[in-house]
Each structure stands twice: as C-alpha cells, then as structure tokens.
Amino acid sequence: MRSGEKRKDGCKLESTQQKKRSKGLIRRFAPYFRKYVWIMIFDLFCAALTTVCELALPLIVQQLTNRGISDIASLTLGYILRIGALYIFLKLVDVGATFFMASIGHIMGTKIETDMRRDLFAHLQKLSFAYFDNTKVGQIMSRITTDLFDVTEFAHHCPEEFFIAGIKIIGSFVILCTMSVPLTLIIFAVLPFMLIAATYFNRKMQQQFRYQRQQLGEINAQVEDSLLGVRVVKSFANEPLEEEKFEKGNMRFYNIKRKRYLYMGGFEASNKFFDGLMYIVVVIAGAIFMMNRAIDPSQLVAYLLYITTLINSIHRIVQFTEQFQSGMTGVERFFQIMDADVDIFDEPGAKDIGAVKGDVSFEHVGFSYMDDGTEVLSNINLDVKAGENIALVGPSGGGKTTLCNLIPRFYDTTEGTIRVDGKDIRTVTLKSLRGQIGFVQQDVYLFSGTVFENIEYGKPGATREEVIGAAKMAGAHEFIESLSNGYDTYVGERGVKLSGGQKQRISIARAFLKNPPILILDEATSALDNESERIVQESLEKLAKGRTTFTIAHRLTTIKNATKILVLTANGIEESGTHKELMRKKGIYYGLYNSYTEMTADTDTE
Template identity: 90%
Template sequence: MEATVTNKGKKGLIRRFAPYFKKYLWILIFDLFCAALTTVCELALPIIVQQITNRGINDLASLTLSYILRIGGLYIFLKLVDVGATFFMASIGHIMGTKIETDMRRDMFAHLQKLSFSYFDNTKIGQLMSRITTDLFDITEFAHHCPEEFFIAGIKIIGAFVILCTMSVPLTLIIFAVLPFMLAAAMFFNKRMQAQFRSQRQQLGEINAQVEDSLLGVRVVKSFANEPLEEKKFEEGNQRFYNIKRLRYMYMGGFEASNKFFDGLMYIVVVIAGAIFMMNGAIDPSQLVAYLLYITTLINSIHRIVQFTEQFQSGMSGVERFFQVMDAPIEISDAPDAKDIGIVKGDVTFDHVSFKYNDDGTEVLSDIDLDVKAGENIALVGPSGGGKTTLCNLIPRFYDTTAGTIRIDGKDIRTVTLKSLRDRIGFVQQDVYLFSGSVFENIQYGKPGASKEEVIAASKMAGAHEFIEGLSNGYDTYVGERGVKLSGGQKQRISIARAFLKNPPILILDEATSALDNESERIVQASLEKLAKGRTTFTIAHRLTTIKNATKILVLTDKGIEEAGTHQELMKKKGIYFDLYKSYQEMTADTE
C-alpha cells in the first residue's frame, strides 16, 4: 500500500532528500548567491525610479544629465550582474539538478538489484519502470528550483517589507495584511493538487504496467484476436488517468484564479490606501510609485511560486515514490562476517528446512531433510505446487529458509557471500530469458569478459555452434526483444551454452525441456546430459522419461518428500511415482 505524505512526512522527505546536495554544496551556495544578486538587482529598480521621480517633482533643477547618466550606468551595471547570475542559475544550476537526478536513479537501480524475489513477486515491473524513469524526470527542476525559488521569494518579501516600512509603516502593514489570506487560499488548493498529483503518478505506473503486459504478450493477444479487449482495458485505465488530471487542473484553475483575485486586491488597496495617505501628506507621489512597483515585484514573486508549485508537487511526488522503493527492505544480504565460499565440490545438505512465503503465510516446504553428494543428479517430481522450484530457489538464496539450514560442502549458505555462492550455481530454466543484444553477448553473460574462443567452445559443448553459425550474422546476430527471433530450442541451447561458459559445480535444471517439441527436446536433452556430467544437478522434471537415469528421484508433494529412490526402485514400489509415470506414458501415447 502506498504511503501518503503528511506535512510532517513532507518535512521528513525533504530532510532525507537534502543529503543529495552534499556533493554539490558549493554549486548550491553559489547558485543561491546568484539568486540573491538577481533579487537585489530587481529590488533596486523601484528605488531608482523613486529617486528620479522625487527629484522631478520636488527639485527639477537637481535632475541633471550627469545624475541621470550615473543612475542609468548603475542600473546597467546591476543588469549585467543580473544577466551573469541568471546564466549561471539557468545552466550550472540545472546541471546540478540533473546530477542529483542521475545519482538518485543510480541508487534506486542499485537498490532494486539487491531486493529479493519476494519483492518482485508482489510488484509490477511497469510501476518500477515508471519510478526509475518518469518519477525522477522532475527531480532536476525540483532539486534546482526548490531552494532557489524559496530563497528568492524570502529575500524579495523581507526586502520589500523592510524598504516599504522606511516609507510608511501603516501602509506597508495594510498591504501585507492581505498576504495571509492569499497564502490560506494557496494552501487550500495546494493540498488538493498534491493529492491528485500523487494519484496521477500512481495511475501512470498502472498504465505503464498494463502497456508492458499487453505488448510483451502481443503474440497471445493476436492469436486470440483479443485486440478489442486490450484496447478496452487500456481505455479504462487511460480514462481514469484523464479524470485524475481533469480534477487536478480544476484545482489548479482555482489556485490561479484565487491568485489573480488577490493580485487585483493588492493593487487596489495600494491605489486607494496610498491615495488617502498621500492626500493626508503621509507619503509623497514618488513613494506611491515605489509602492506600486514593489507590489508588482511582490506579485511577480508570488506568480513564480505559483508556477513553481506544479514543479514542487511533481518533485515531491517523485521524491516520495523514490523513497518508497528505497525503503523496501533488503531481505537477503551478506552477513557482516560473510566469507567467500571458496572452491566447491558440490555436497548439498538440507537440514530440517521449512519455507513459507510472506504474503499468505502458507508453508510450502516443511521439515525437509536431504543429503546430496557431489556429482549426484537429483530429480524432483510431483504435482504442481509441491515446492519443487521453491526448494531449488533456496539453494542460491533467492529466498531464505524460514527454518532449518542449507549447507554446501558443510558451510551454511548464510555465512558465505551471495556473489561467491551464486557464482558456483548454474541455472537453466524453462522460460529462457535472453537480453536484447547479440547471440555472443547473451552467451558471454555467463562469464562477463570471456573471449570469443571461450564462447564458441561453450556453444559447441551445448550443441549450439552449428545453428549459430547458420544465422544471418553468426554470433553477432541480434536476437530481438527476449530472443523473439529464435526458436524455443535455439534459445534453450544458448542458455545451456551460457551455463557451460559459467562452468558451475552445482546445476539447477528447471523443467528445461518441457516447452520444446520432440526434435528440439532430443537435441537439448543431449546437451543437458553433457552439461550435468560431473556436476551436482537438481532437475525439476515435467517429462518423466528424461530423468530415468537420475541418481535419485524425489517425489515432492505438499506433505514433503514422500518417496525417494532410483527409477527402478520407485517403479517397483508402485506408489506415487509409479502412478505419475504411468499417467505420463498414457498421455504421451495419446498425443502421438
């Protein structure tokens, strides 16, 4: 569930966001210095106009050409300072904001890499894509303008107040008495705009997730001619997004309209009250002109804050959603005294291991005891939901056990570094994931930095070299999004080549041939048998004929390991495995 930002929470977010300025503190300080210079230059103009007007009305003879040129030269100098300061703020200040955005995106990606499978089990990838891209776009403007705009507004309001008080305290107090009402109206609409902006961000993430789901499954959509269904689903989400933005802009309209009203109110207060004060001799005409100019400065400052409000809401929403990801706990990490696992023979022991997922609390594995010797080929069979994949996912610590211990060569896997543990374990899965890139890059992923000779050798062992050479550009052939340009058998052999290149002592085969046709299965099965030779192998089997030669077959159900033995031993028992095997034979006979 999304966290909401209260006023206290907003202050807390800003405090947490502030350390990102630390690396760029001197840039920020100079940016604020430049902001102060531009503000001083702006505040100086009404004083200059007042001085000229005062001399013109009260002592026209003193308004000499020399005086006018001196005043004009001073203003030109101030304007040149203003131009230089503005250039720095608009260029280097924005670059600072971009650097902060880049740092935050780097930190978020690094944090996502550390999160466990359980986080991704419960989070839509489209939402995460939105957070790491769109949500951080506004950080550049927010990081730059947030301190700058408030600093400028503070100087202008305080500076104008002090200067105007030197002319007439009562008139100044009358003018500034309007500001609290203006602020109250702004806060009223601001609060509602912020709520709508948060909803907008959330719904945008939902749209991203829906689009990603639909486009990745475009072949399924087209095969069922369900384009109208997808369009309808998208239109519903798109319409919700429209309704959120429409309401947000209604509040924005109220926000700006109220500011327009208070603009006019402040001008008319100055004109009427100023005229009365001037009639009574409390101020002179030049001071009334200065008041009007300072009111313009004040209103322009408020307008800039109004314009910045949208950036502020966008930035705060992005910061909030950034920290929602950063606050996701890293459930699986290295122990403080974790050591490299070193050379691994491949003995794997499950000692009273139990496991349940956090979301529903249902126990998937209960009190599993298993002792696997190096080089053994262990096959896992049983009904869906029996925990076969979960058991294998516990070995590389994709999830942590809720009870019991897993040891490799006698070492508790929680006492060794995750990298060294996972470096010693190879995976070949049913759903092969190929990255967008070349065949060579996808195989090399098993051992980053491997030479082309090593990649080719691994491909030959996987039985993939021949078909790769037959591709349009050989090993440099682009495989497409998720390997869409290759057949299932070809993708599987590339994943096996990747595992050969990694050369792990422990291997996990997760139904690696179940989605293949008979011919592809025969080729891939031969590659898998070659890959498994001499390694401790866990095979999750769907096609039971592929595991007849396993060292030991485990029948895993929701009650735990119900049967264990070789194919021949289990067939003689005529238990669960016997029934599964007979059913499989009958099913395959029916399909032939």
C-alpha cells in the same frame, strides 16, 4: 461533534501528518545535497544578487521621478547616464548570476537525480524474488524515471526560489516601510487572504497530483503487461479486451487530471482576483495618502512597482510550493522502494565459499511465503553427493522449483539448514555462492542484444574463443553461424527473433561458459517440440556430466538415468530412489510415469 467539525479536525490532522512526513523526508534527502553544498551556497548567492538587482529598479525609477517632479534642473544628462550605467552594471551581474543558476544549478539537480537513480537501481538489485513477486514492474519504472525527474527540479529550484521570494518579500517590506508604514501595513494585510486561498487550491491540486502519479504507474504497468503479452493477445484475438482494460485505466487518469485542472482554474482565478485587489488598494489608499501629502508621487510609482514584485514573489512561492510537493512525492516514492527490506543479504562475517566440489544437503528444511504464510516445504532432509543427478518430480505446487530456489538463496528457508560442501549457505557470501550454481530454465530470458552478448553473460569478459567453445558444447554453434550476422546477430527483445529451441541452447551455452559445479535444470525441455527436445537434451546431458545436478522434470522419460528421483508432494518427499526402484515399488512415481507414457503414446499415434 458535527460533521463539519470532524472534517476540520481531520484536515488539521492530515496537514500535521503531512508536515511531519515532509520534515522526515527532507531530513533523509539532505545527504544527497551534501556532496554539492558549495554549489548550492554559490547558487543561493547568485539568487541573492539577482534579487538585489531586481529590487534596485523601483528605487532608480523613484529617484528619476522624484527629481523630475521636484527639481527638474537636477535631472542632468550626466546624472541620467550615471544611473543608466549603474543599471547596466546591475543587469550584467544579474545576467551572470542567472546563467550560473540556469546551467550549473540545474546540473547540480541532475547530479542528485543521477546519484538517487544509481542508489535506487543498486537497491533493486539487492531485493529478493519475494519483492518482485508482489510489485509491478511498471510502478518501479515510473519511480525510477518520472518521479526522479521531478526530484531534479525540486532539488535545484525549491531552495533557490524560496530564498529569492523570501528576500523579495522582506526587502520589499523594509523598503516600503521607509516610505510609508501605514500604507505598507494596509498592503500586507491583504497578503494573508491571498496566501490562504492559494494554499487551499494548491493543496487540492497536490492531492490530485499524488493520485495522478499513482495512476500513471498503473497505466505503465498495464501497458507493459499488454505489450509483453502481445502474442498471447493476438493469438486469442483479444485486442478489444486489452483496449477495454486500458480505457478504464486511461479514464481514471483523465478524471484525476480533470479534477486537478478544475482546482488549477480556482487557483488561477483567485490569484487574478487578489492581484486586482492588491493593485486597487495601492491606487486608492496611495491616492488618499498622496492627497494628504503623506507620500509623494514618486513614492506611489515605486509602490506600484514593488507591488508587482511582491505579487510575482507570492505567485512563485505558491508555484514552487506545488513543485515542492511534486518533488516530495517523488522523494517519498523513492524512499518507499529504498525502505523495502533486503531480506536476503550477506550475514556479518560471511566468507567466500571458495572452490566447490558439489555436495549439497538439506537438514529439516521448511519454507513458507512471508506475505500469506502459505507453507510450501516442511522437514525436507536430503543428502546429495558431488556429481549426482537428482530429479524432482511430482504434482504442480509440490515445491520442486521452490526447493531449488533455496539453494542459491533466492529465498531463505524459514526453518532448517542447507549446506554446500558442509558449509551453511547463510555463512558464505551470496556472490560466491551463486557463482558456483548454474541455471537452465524453461522460460529462457535473453537480454536485448547480440547472441555473443547473451552467451558472454555467463562469464562477463570472456573471449570470443571461449564463447564459441561454449556454444559448440551446447550444440548451438551451427545454428548461430547460419544467422544473418552469426554471433553478432541481434536477438530482439527477450530473444523474440529466435525459436524456443535456439533460445534454450543459448541458455545452455551460457551455463557451459559459467562452468558451475552445481547445476539446476528447471523443466528445461518441457516447452520444446520433439526434435528441439532431442537436441537440447543431448546438450543438457553433456552439461550435467560431472556436476551436481538438480533436474525438475516434466517429461519423465528424460530422467530415467538420474542417480536418484525424488517424488515431491504437498506432504514432502514421499518417494525416493532410482527409476527401476520406484517402478518396482509401484507407488506415486509408477502412476505418474505410466500416465505420462500413455499420454505420449496417444500423442505419437495421433
């Protein structure tokens, strides 16, 4: 088979697959229309009214021209005024229908966009950590904003515009056939060539549009990454490096748009050519028909007016084919997220966990990442009684954080069972399970808002007295009161206006307010200076009192009083016991502790 034939077959296959994909997407998108079906029906009725009004004008002009040429005496003032009144009435109907289409029709599209954005955000909330581990936030942002705006325009305009164009083309064809079938057939014989050229360039434009949308998401992701890390960028004086990275993505975006506009130029040029061809065919063929008395002058005038309507209709079809493709691209990208598996969910029959004492047990637990199959944990057995303080130590990559993330089901075990108070955590609802677990992490995330709002996040709807009480227990009340607006101080994006120790104490206050029976401390003091660490450590000790606590420890001196210390490595739990027991054993923990104390001693000496 020749290469040209292969390309042709490939294009046909691609076109067939695109049609199937579009049909499938429309079928899935249809439910979003159902709530507003009566608005859509009335919108299409208004579209029909505007089309009828537009098709009536050439007929009115024909009648006036015909009387003026054949029987000037019949062209009376009364007749002209009646024709004028009819046209004004039709125009008023056209104006009313247009207002509905432009306002209520667009509002309908916005409602659909709002519903889709709500569903998309709700679905994102259900996705596990695994999804966000492998997906750029900038890409998600592009899909939840720009893509859905295109869907709004598609949802409103495409049904309306295709409906209008269909009526105009069919209506024009019928009316023109009543004047002259041969001339009408000559005119419509040109249309397929016009559509073929328009479709070719439009398909090329849409291909580039899809590339453009994808690259825009990449630019968003790169900009977000650079701006969120702006302090690291500046600290290493790497602004030129970031500009270079951005320039590469920006130039890829430019080249994609450049190609799209080249195809757009071909599209516009071919339209101009076929517009002129259509008019000259009508003028020449019409003049010949008129010379042979097959049509009269008034009909030729009407033909020219209908050709304008016809050409405009073809242009609108192609234009909104472009919008259709843009909208379908948005719908496709919407469903790509909606189709992402919710791999952590409430099992059928899941019940509220109820009041929790805090017993936690691991029974032959194993975990591997789904994307690459990397085994992180294997055959972990652990029995923790309520109120115990379990410390996890060991080299990076040993699975300490992963083990803790399995308790609230941020990830699901790939083998074995985790129980809380004897209940398999997969048999209870996620909301009730996570409601019993508090977190204080090394990388504290504060939301853009006030100090009060960030602490209240631990118990939405908490009173001001409760928030202040939690802040006092966390040792945060004094520094909060010293801020410019106290508890109403704006903390900035990610809490940028506060120090690390201050953010950590707000995080601890949030946990105090939640008051969970199970607590997870993930290297909560490792990024703090000595003074901040001392203050935060005192707050953490108060927070952990009476709760089942899992502490991932970087600074080993902070866990000497733990009920049990687990040394977790790639081989699993290699050592277990109290600080004294493990030091007497002189094993892995002994080596880790001595290395840490020697390092801190050297630091203190310096």
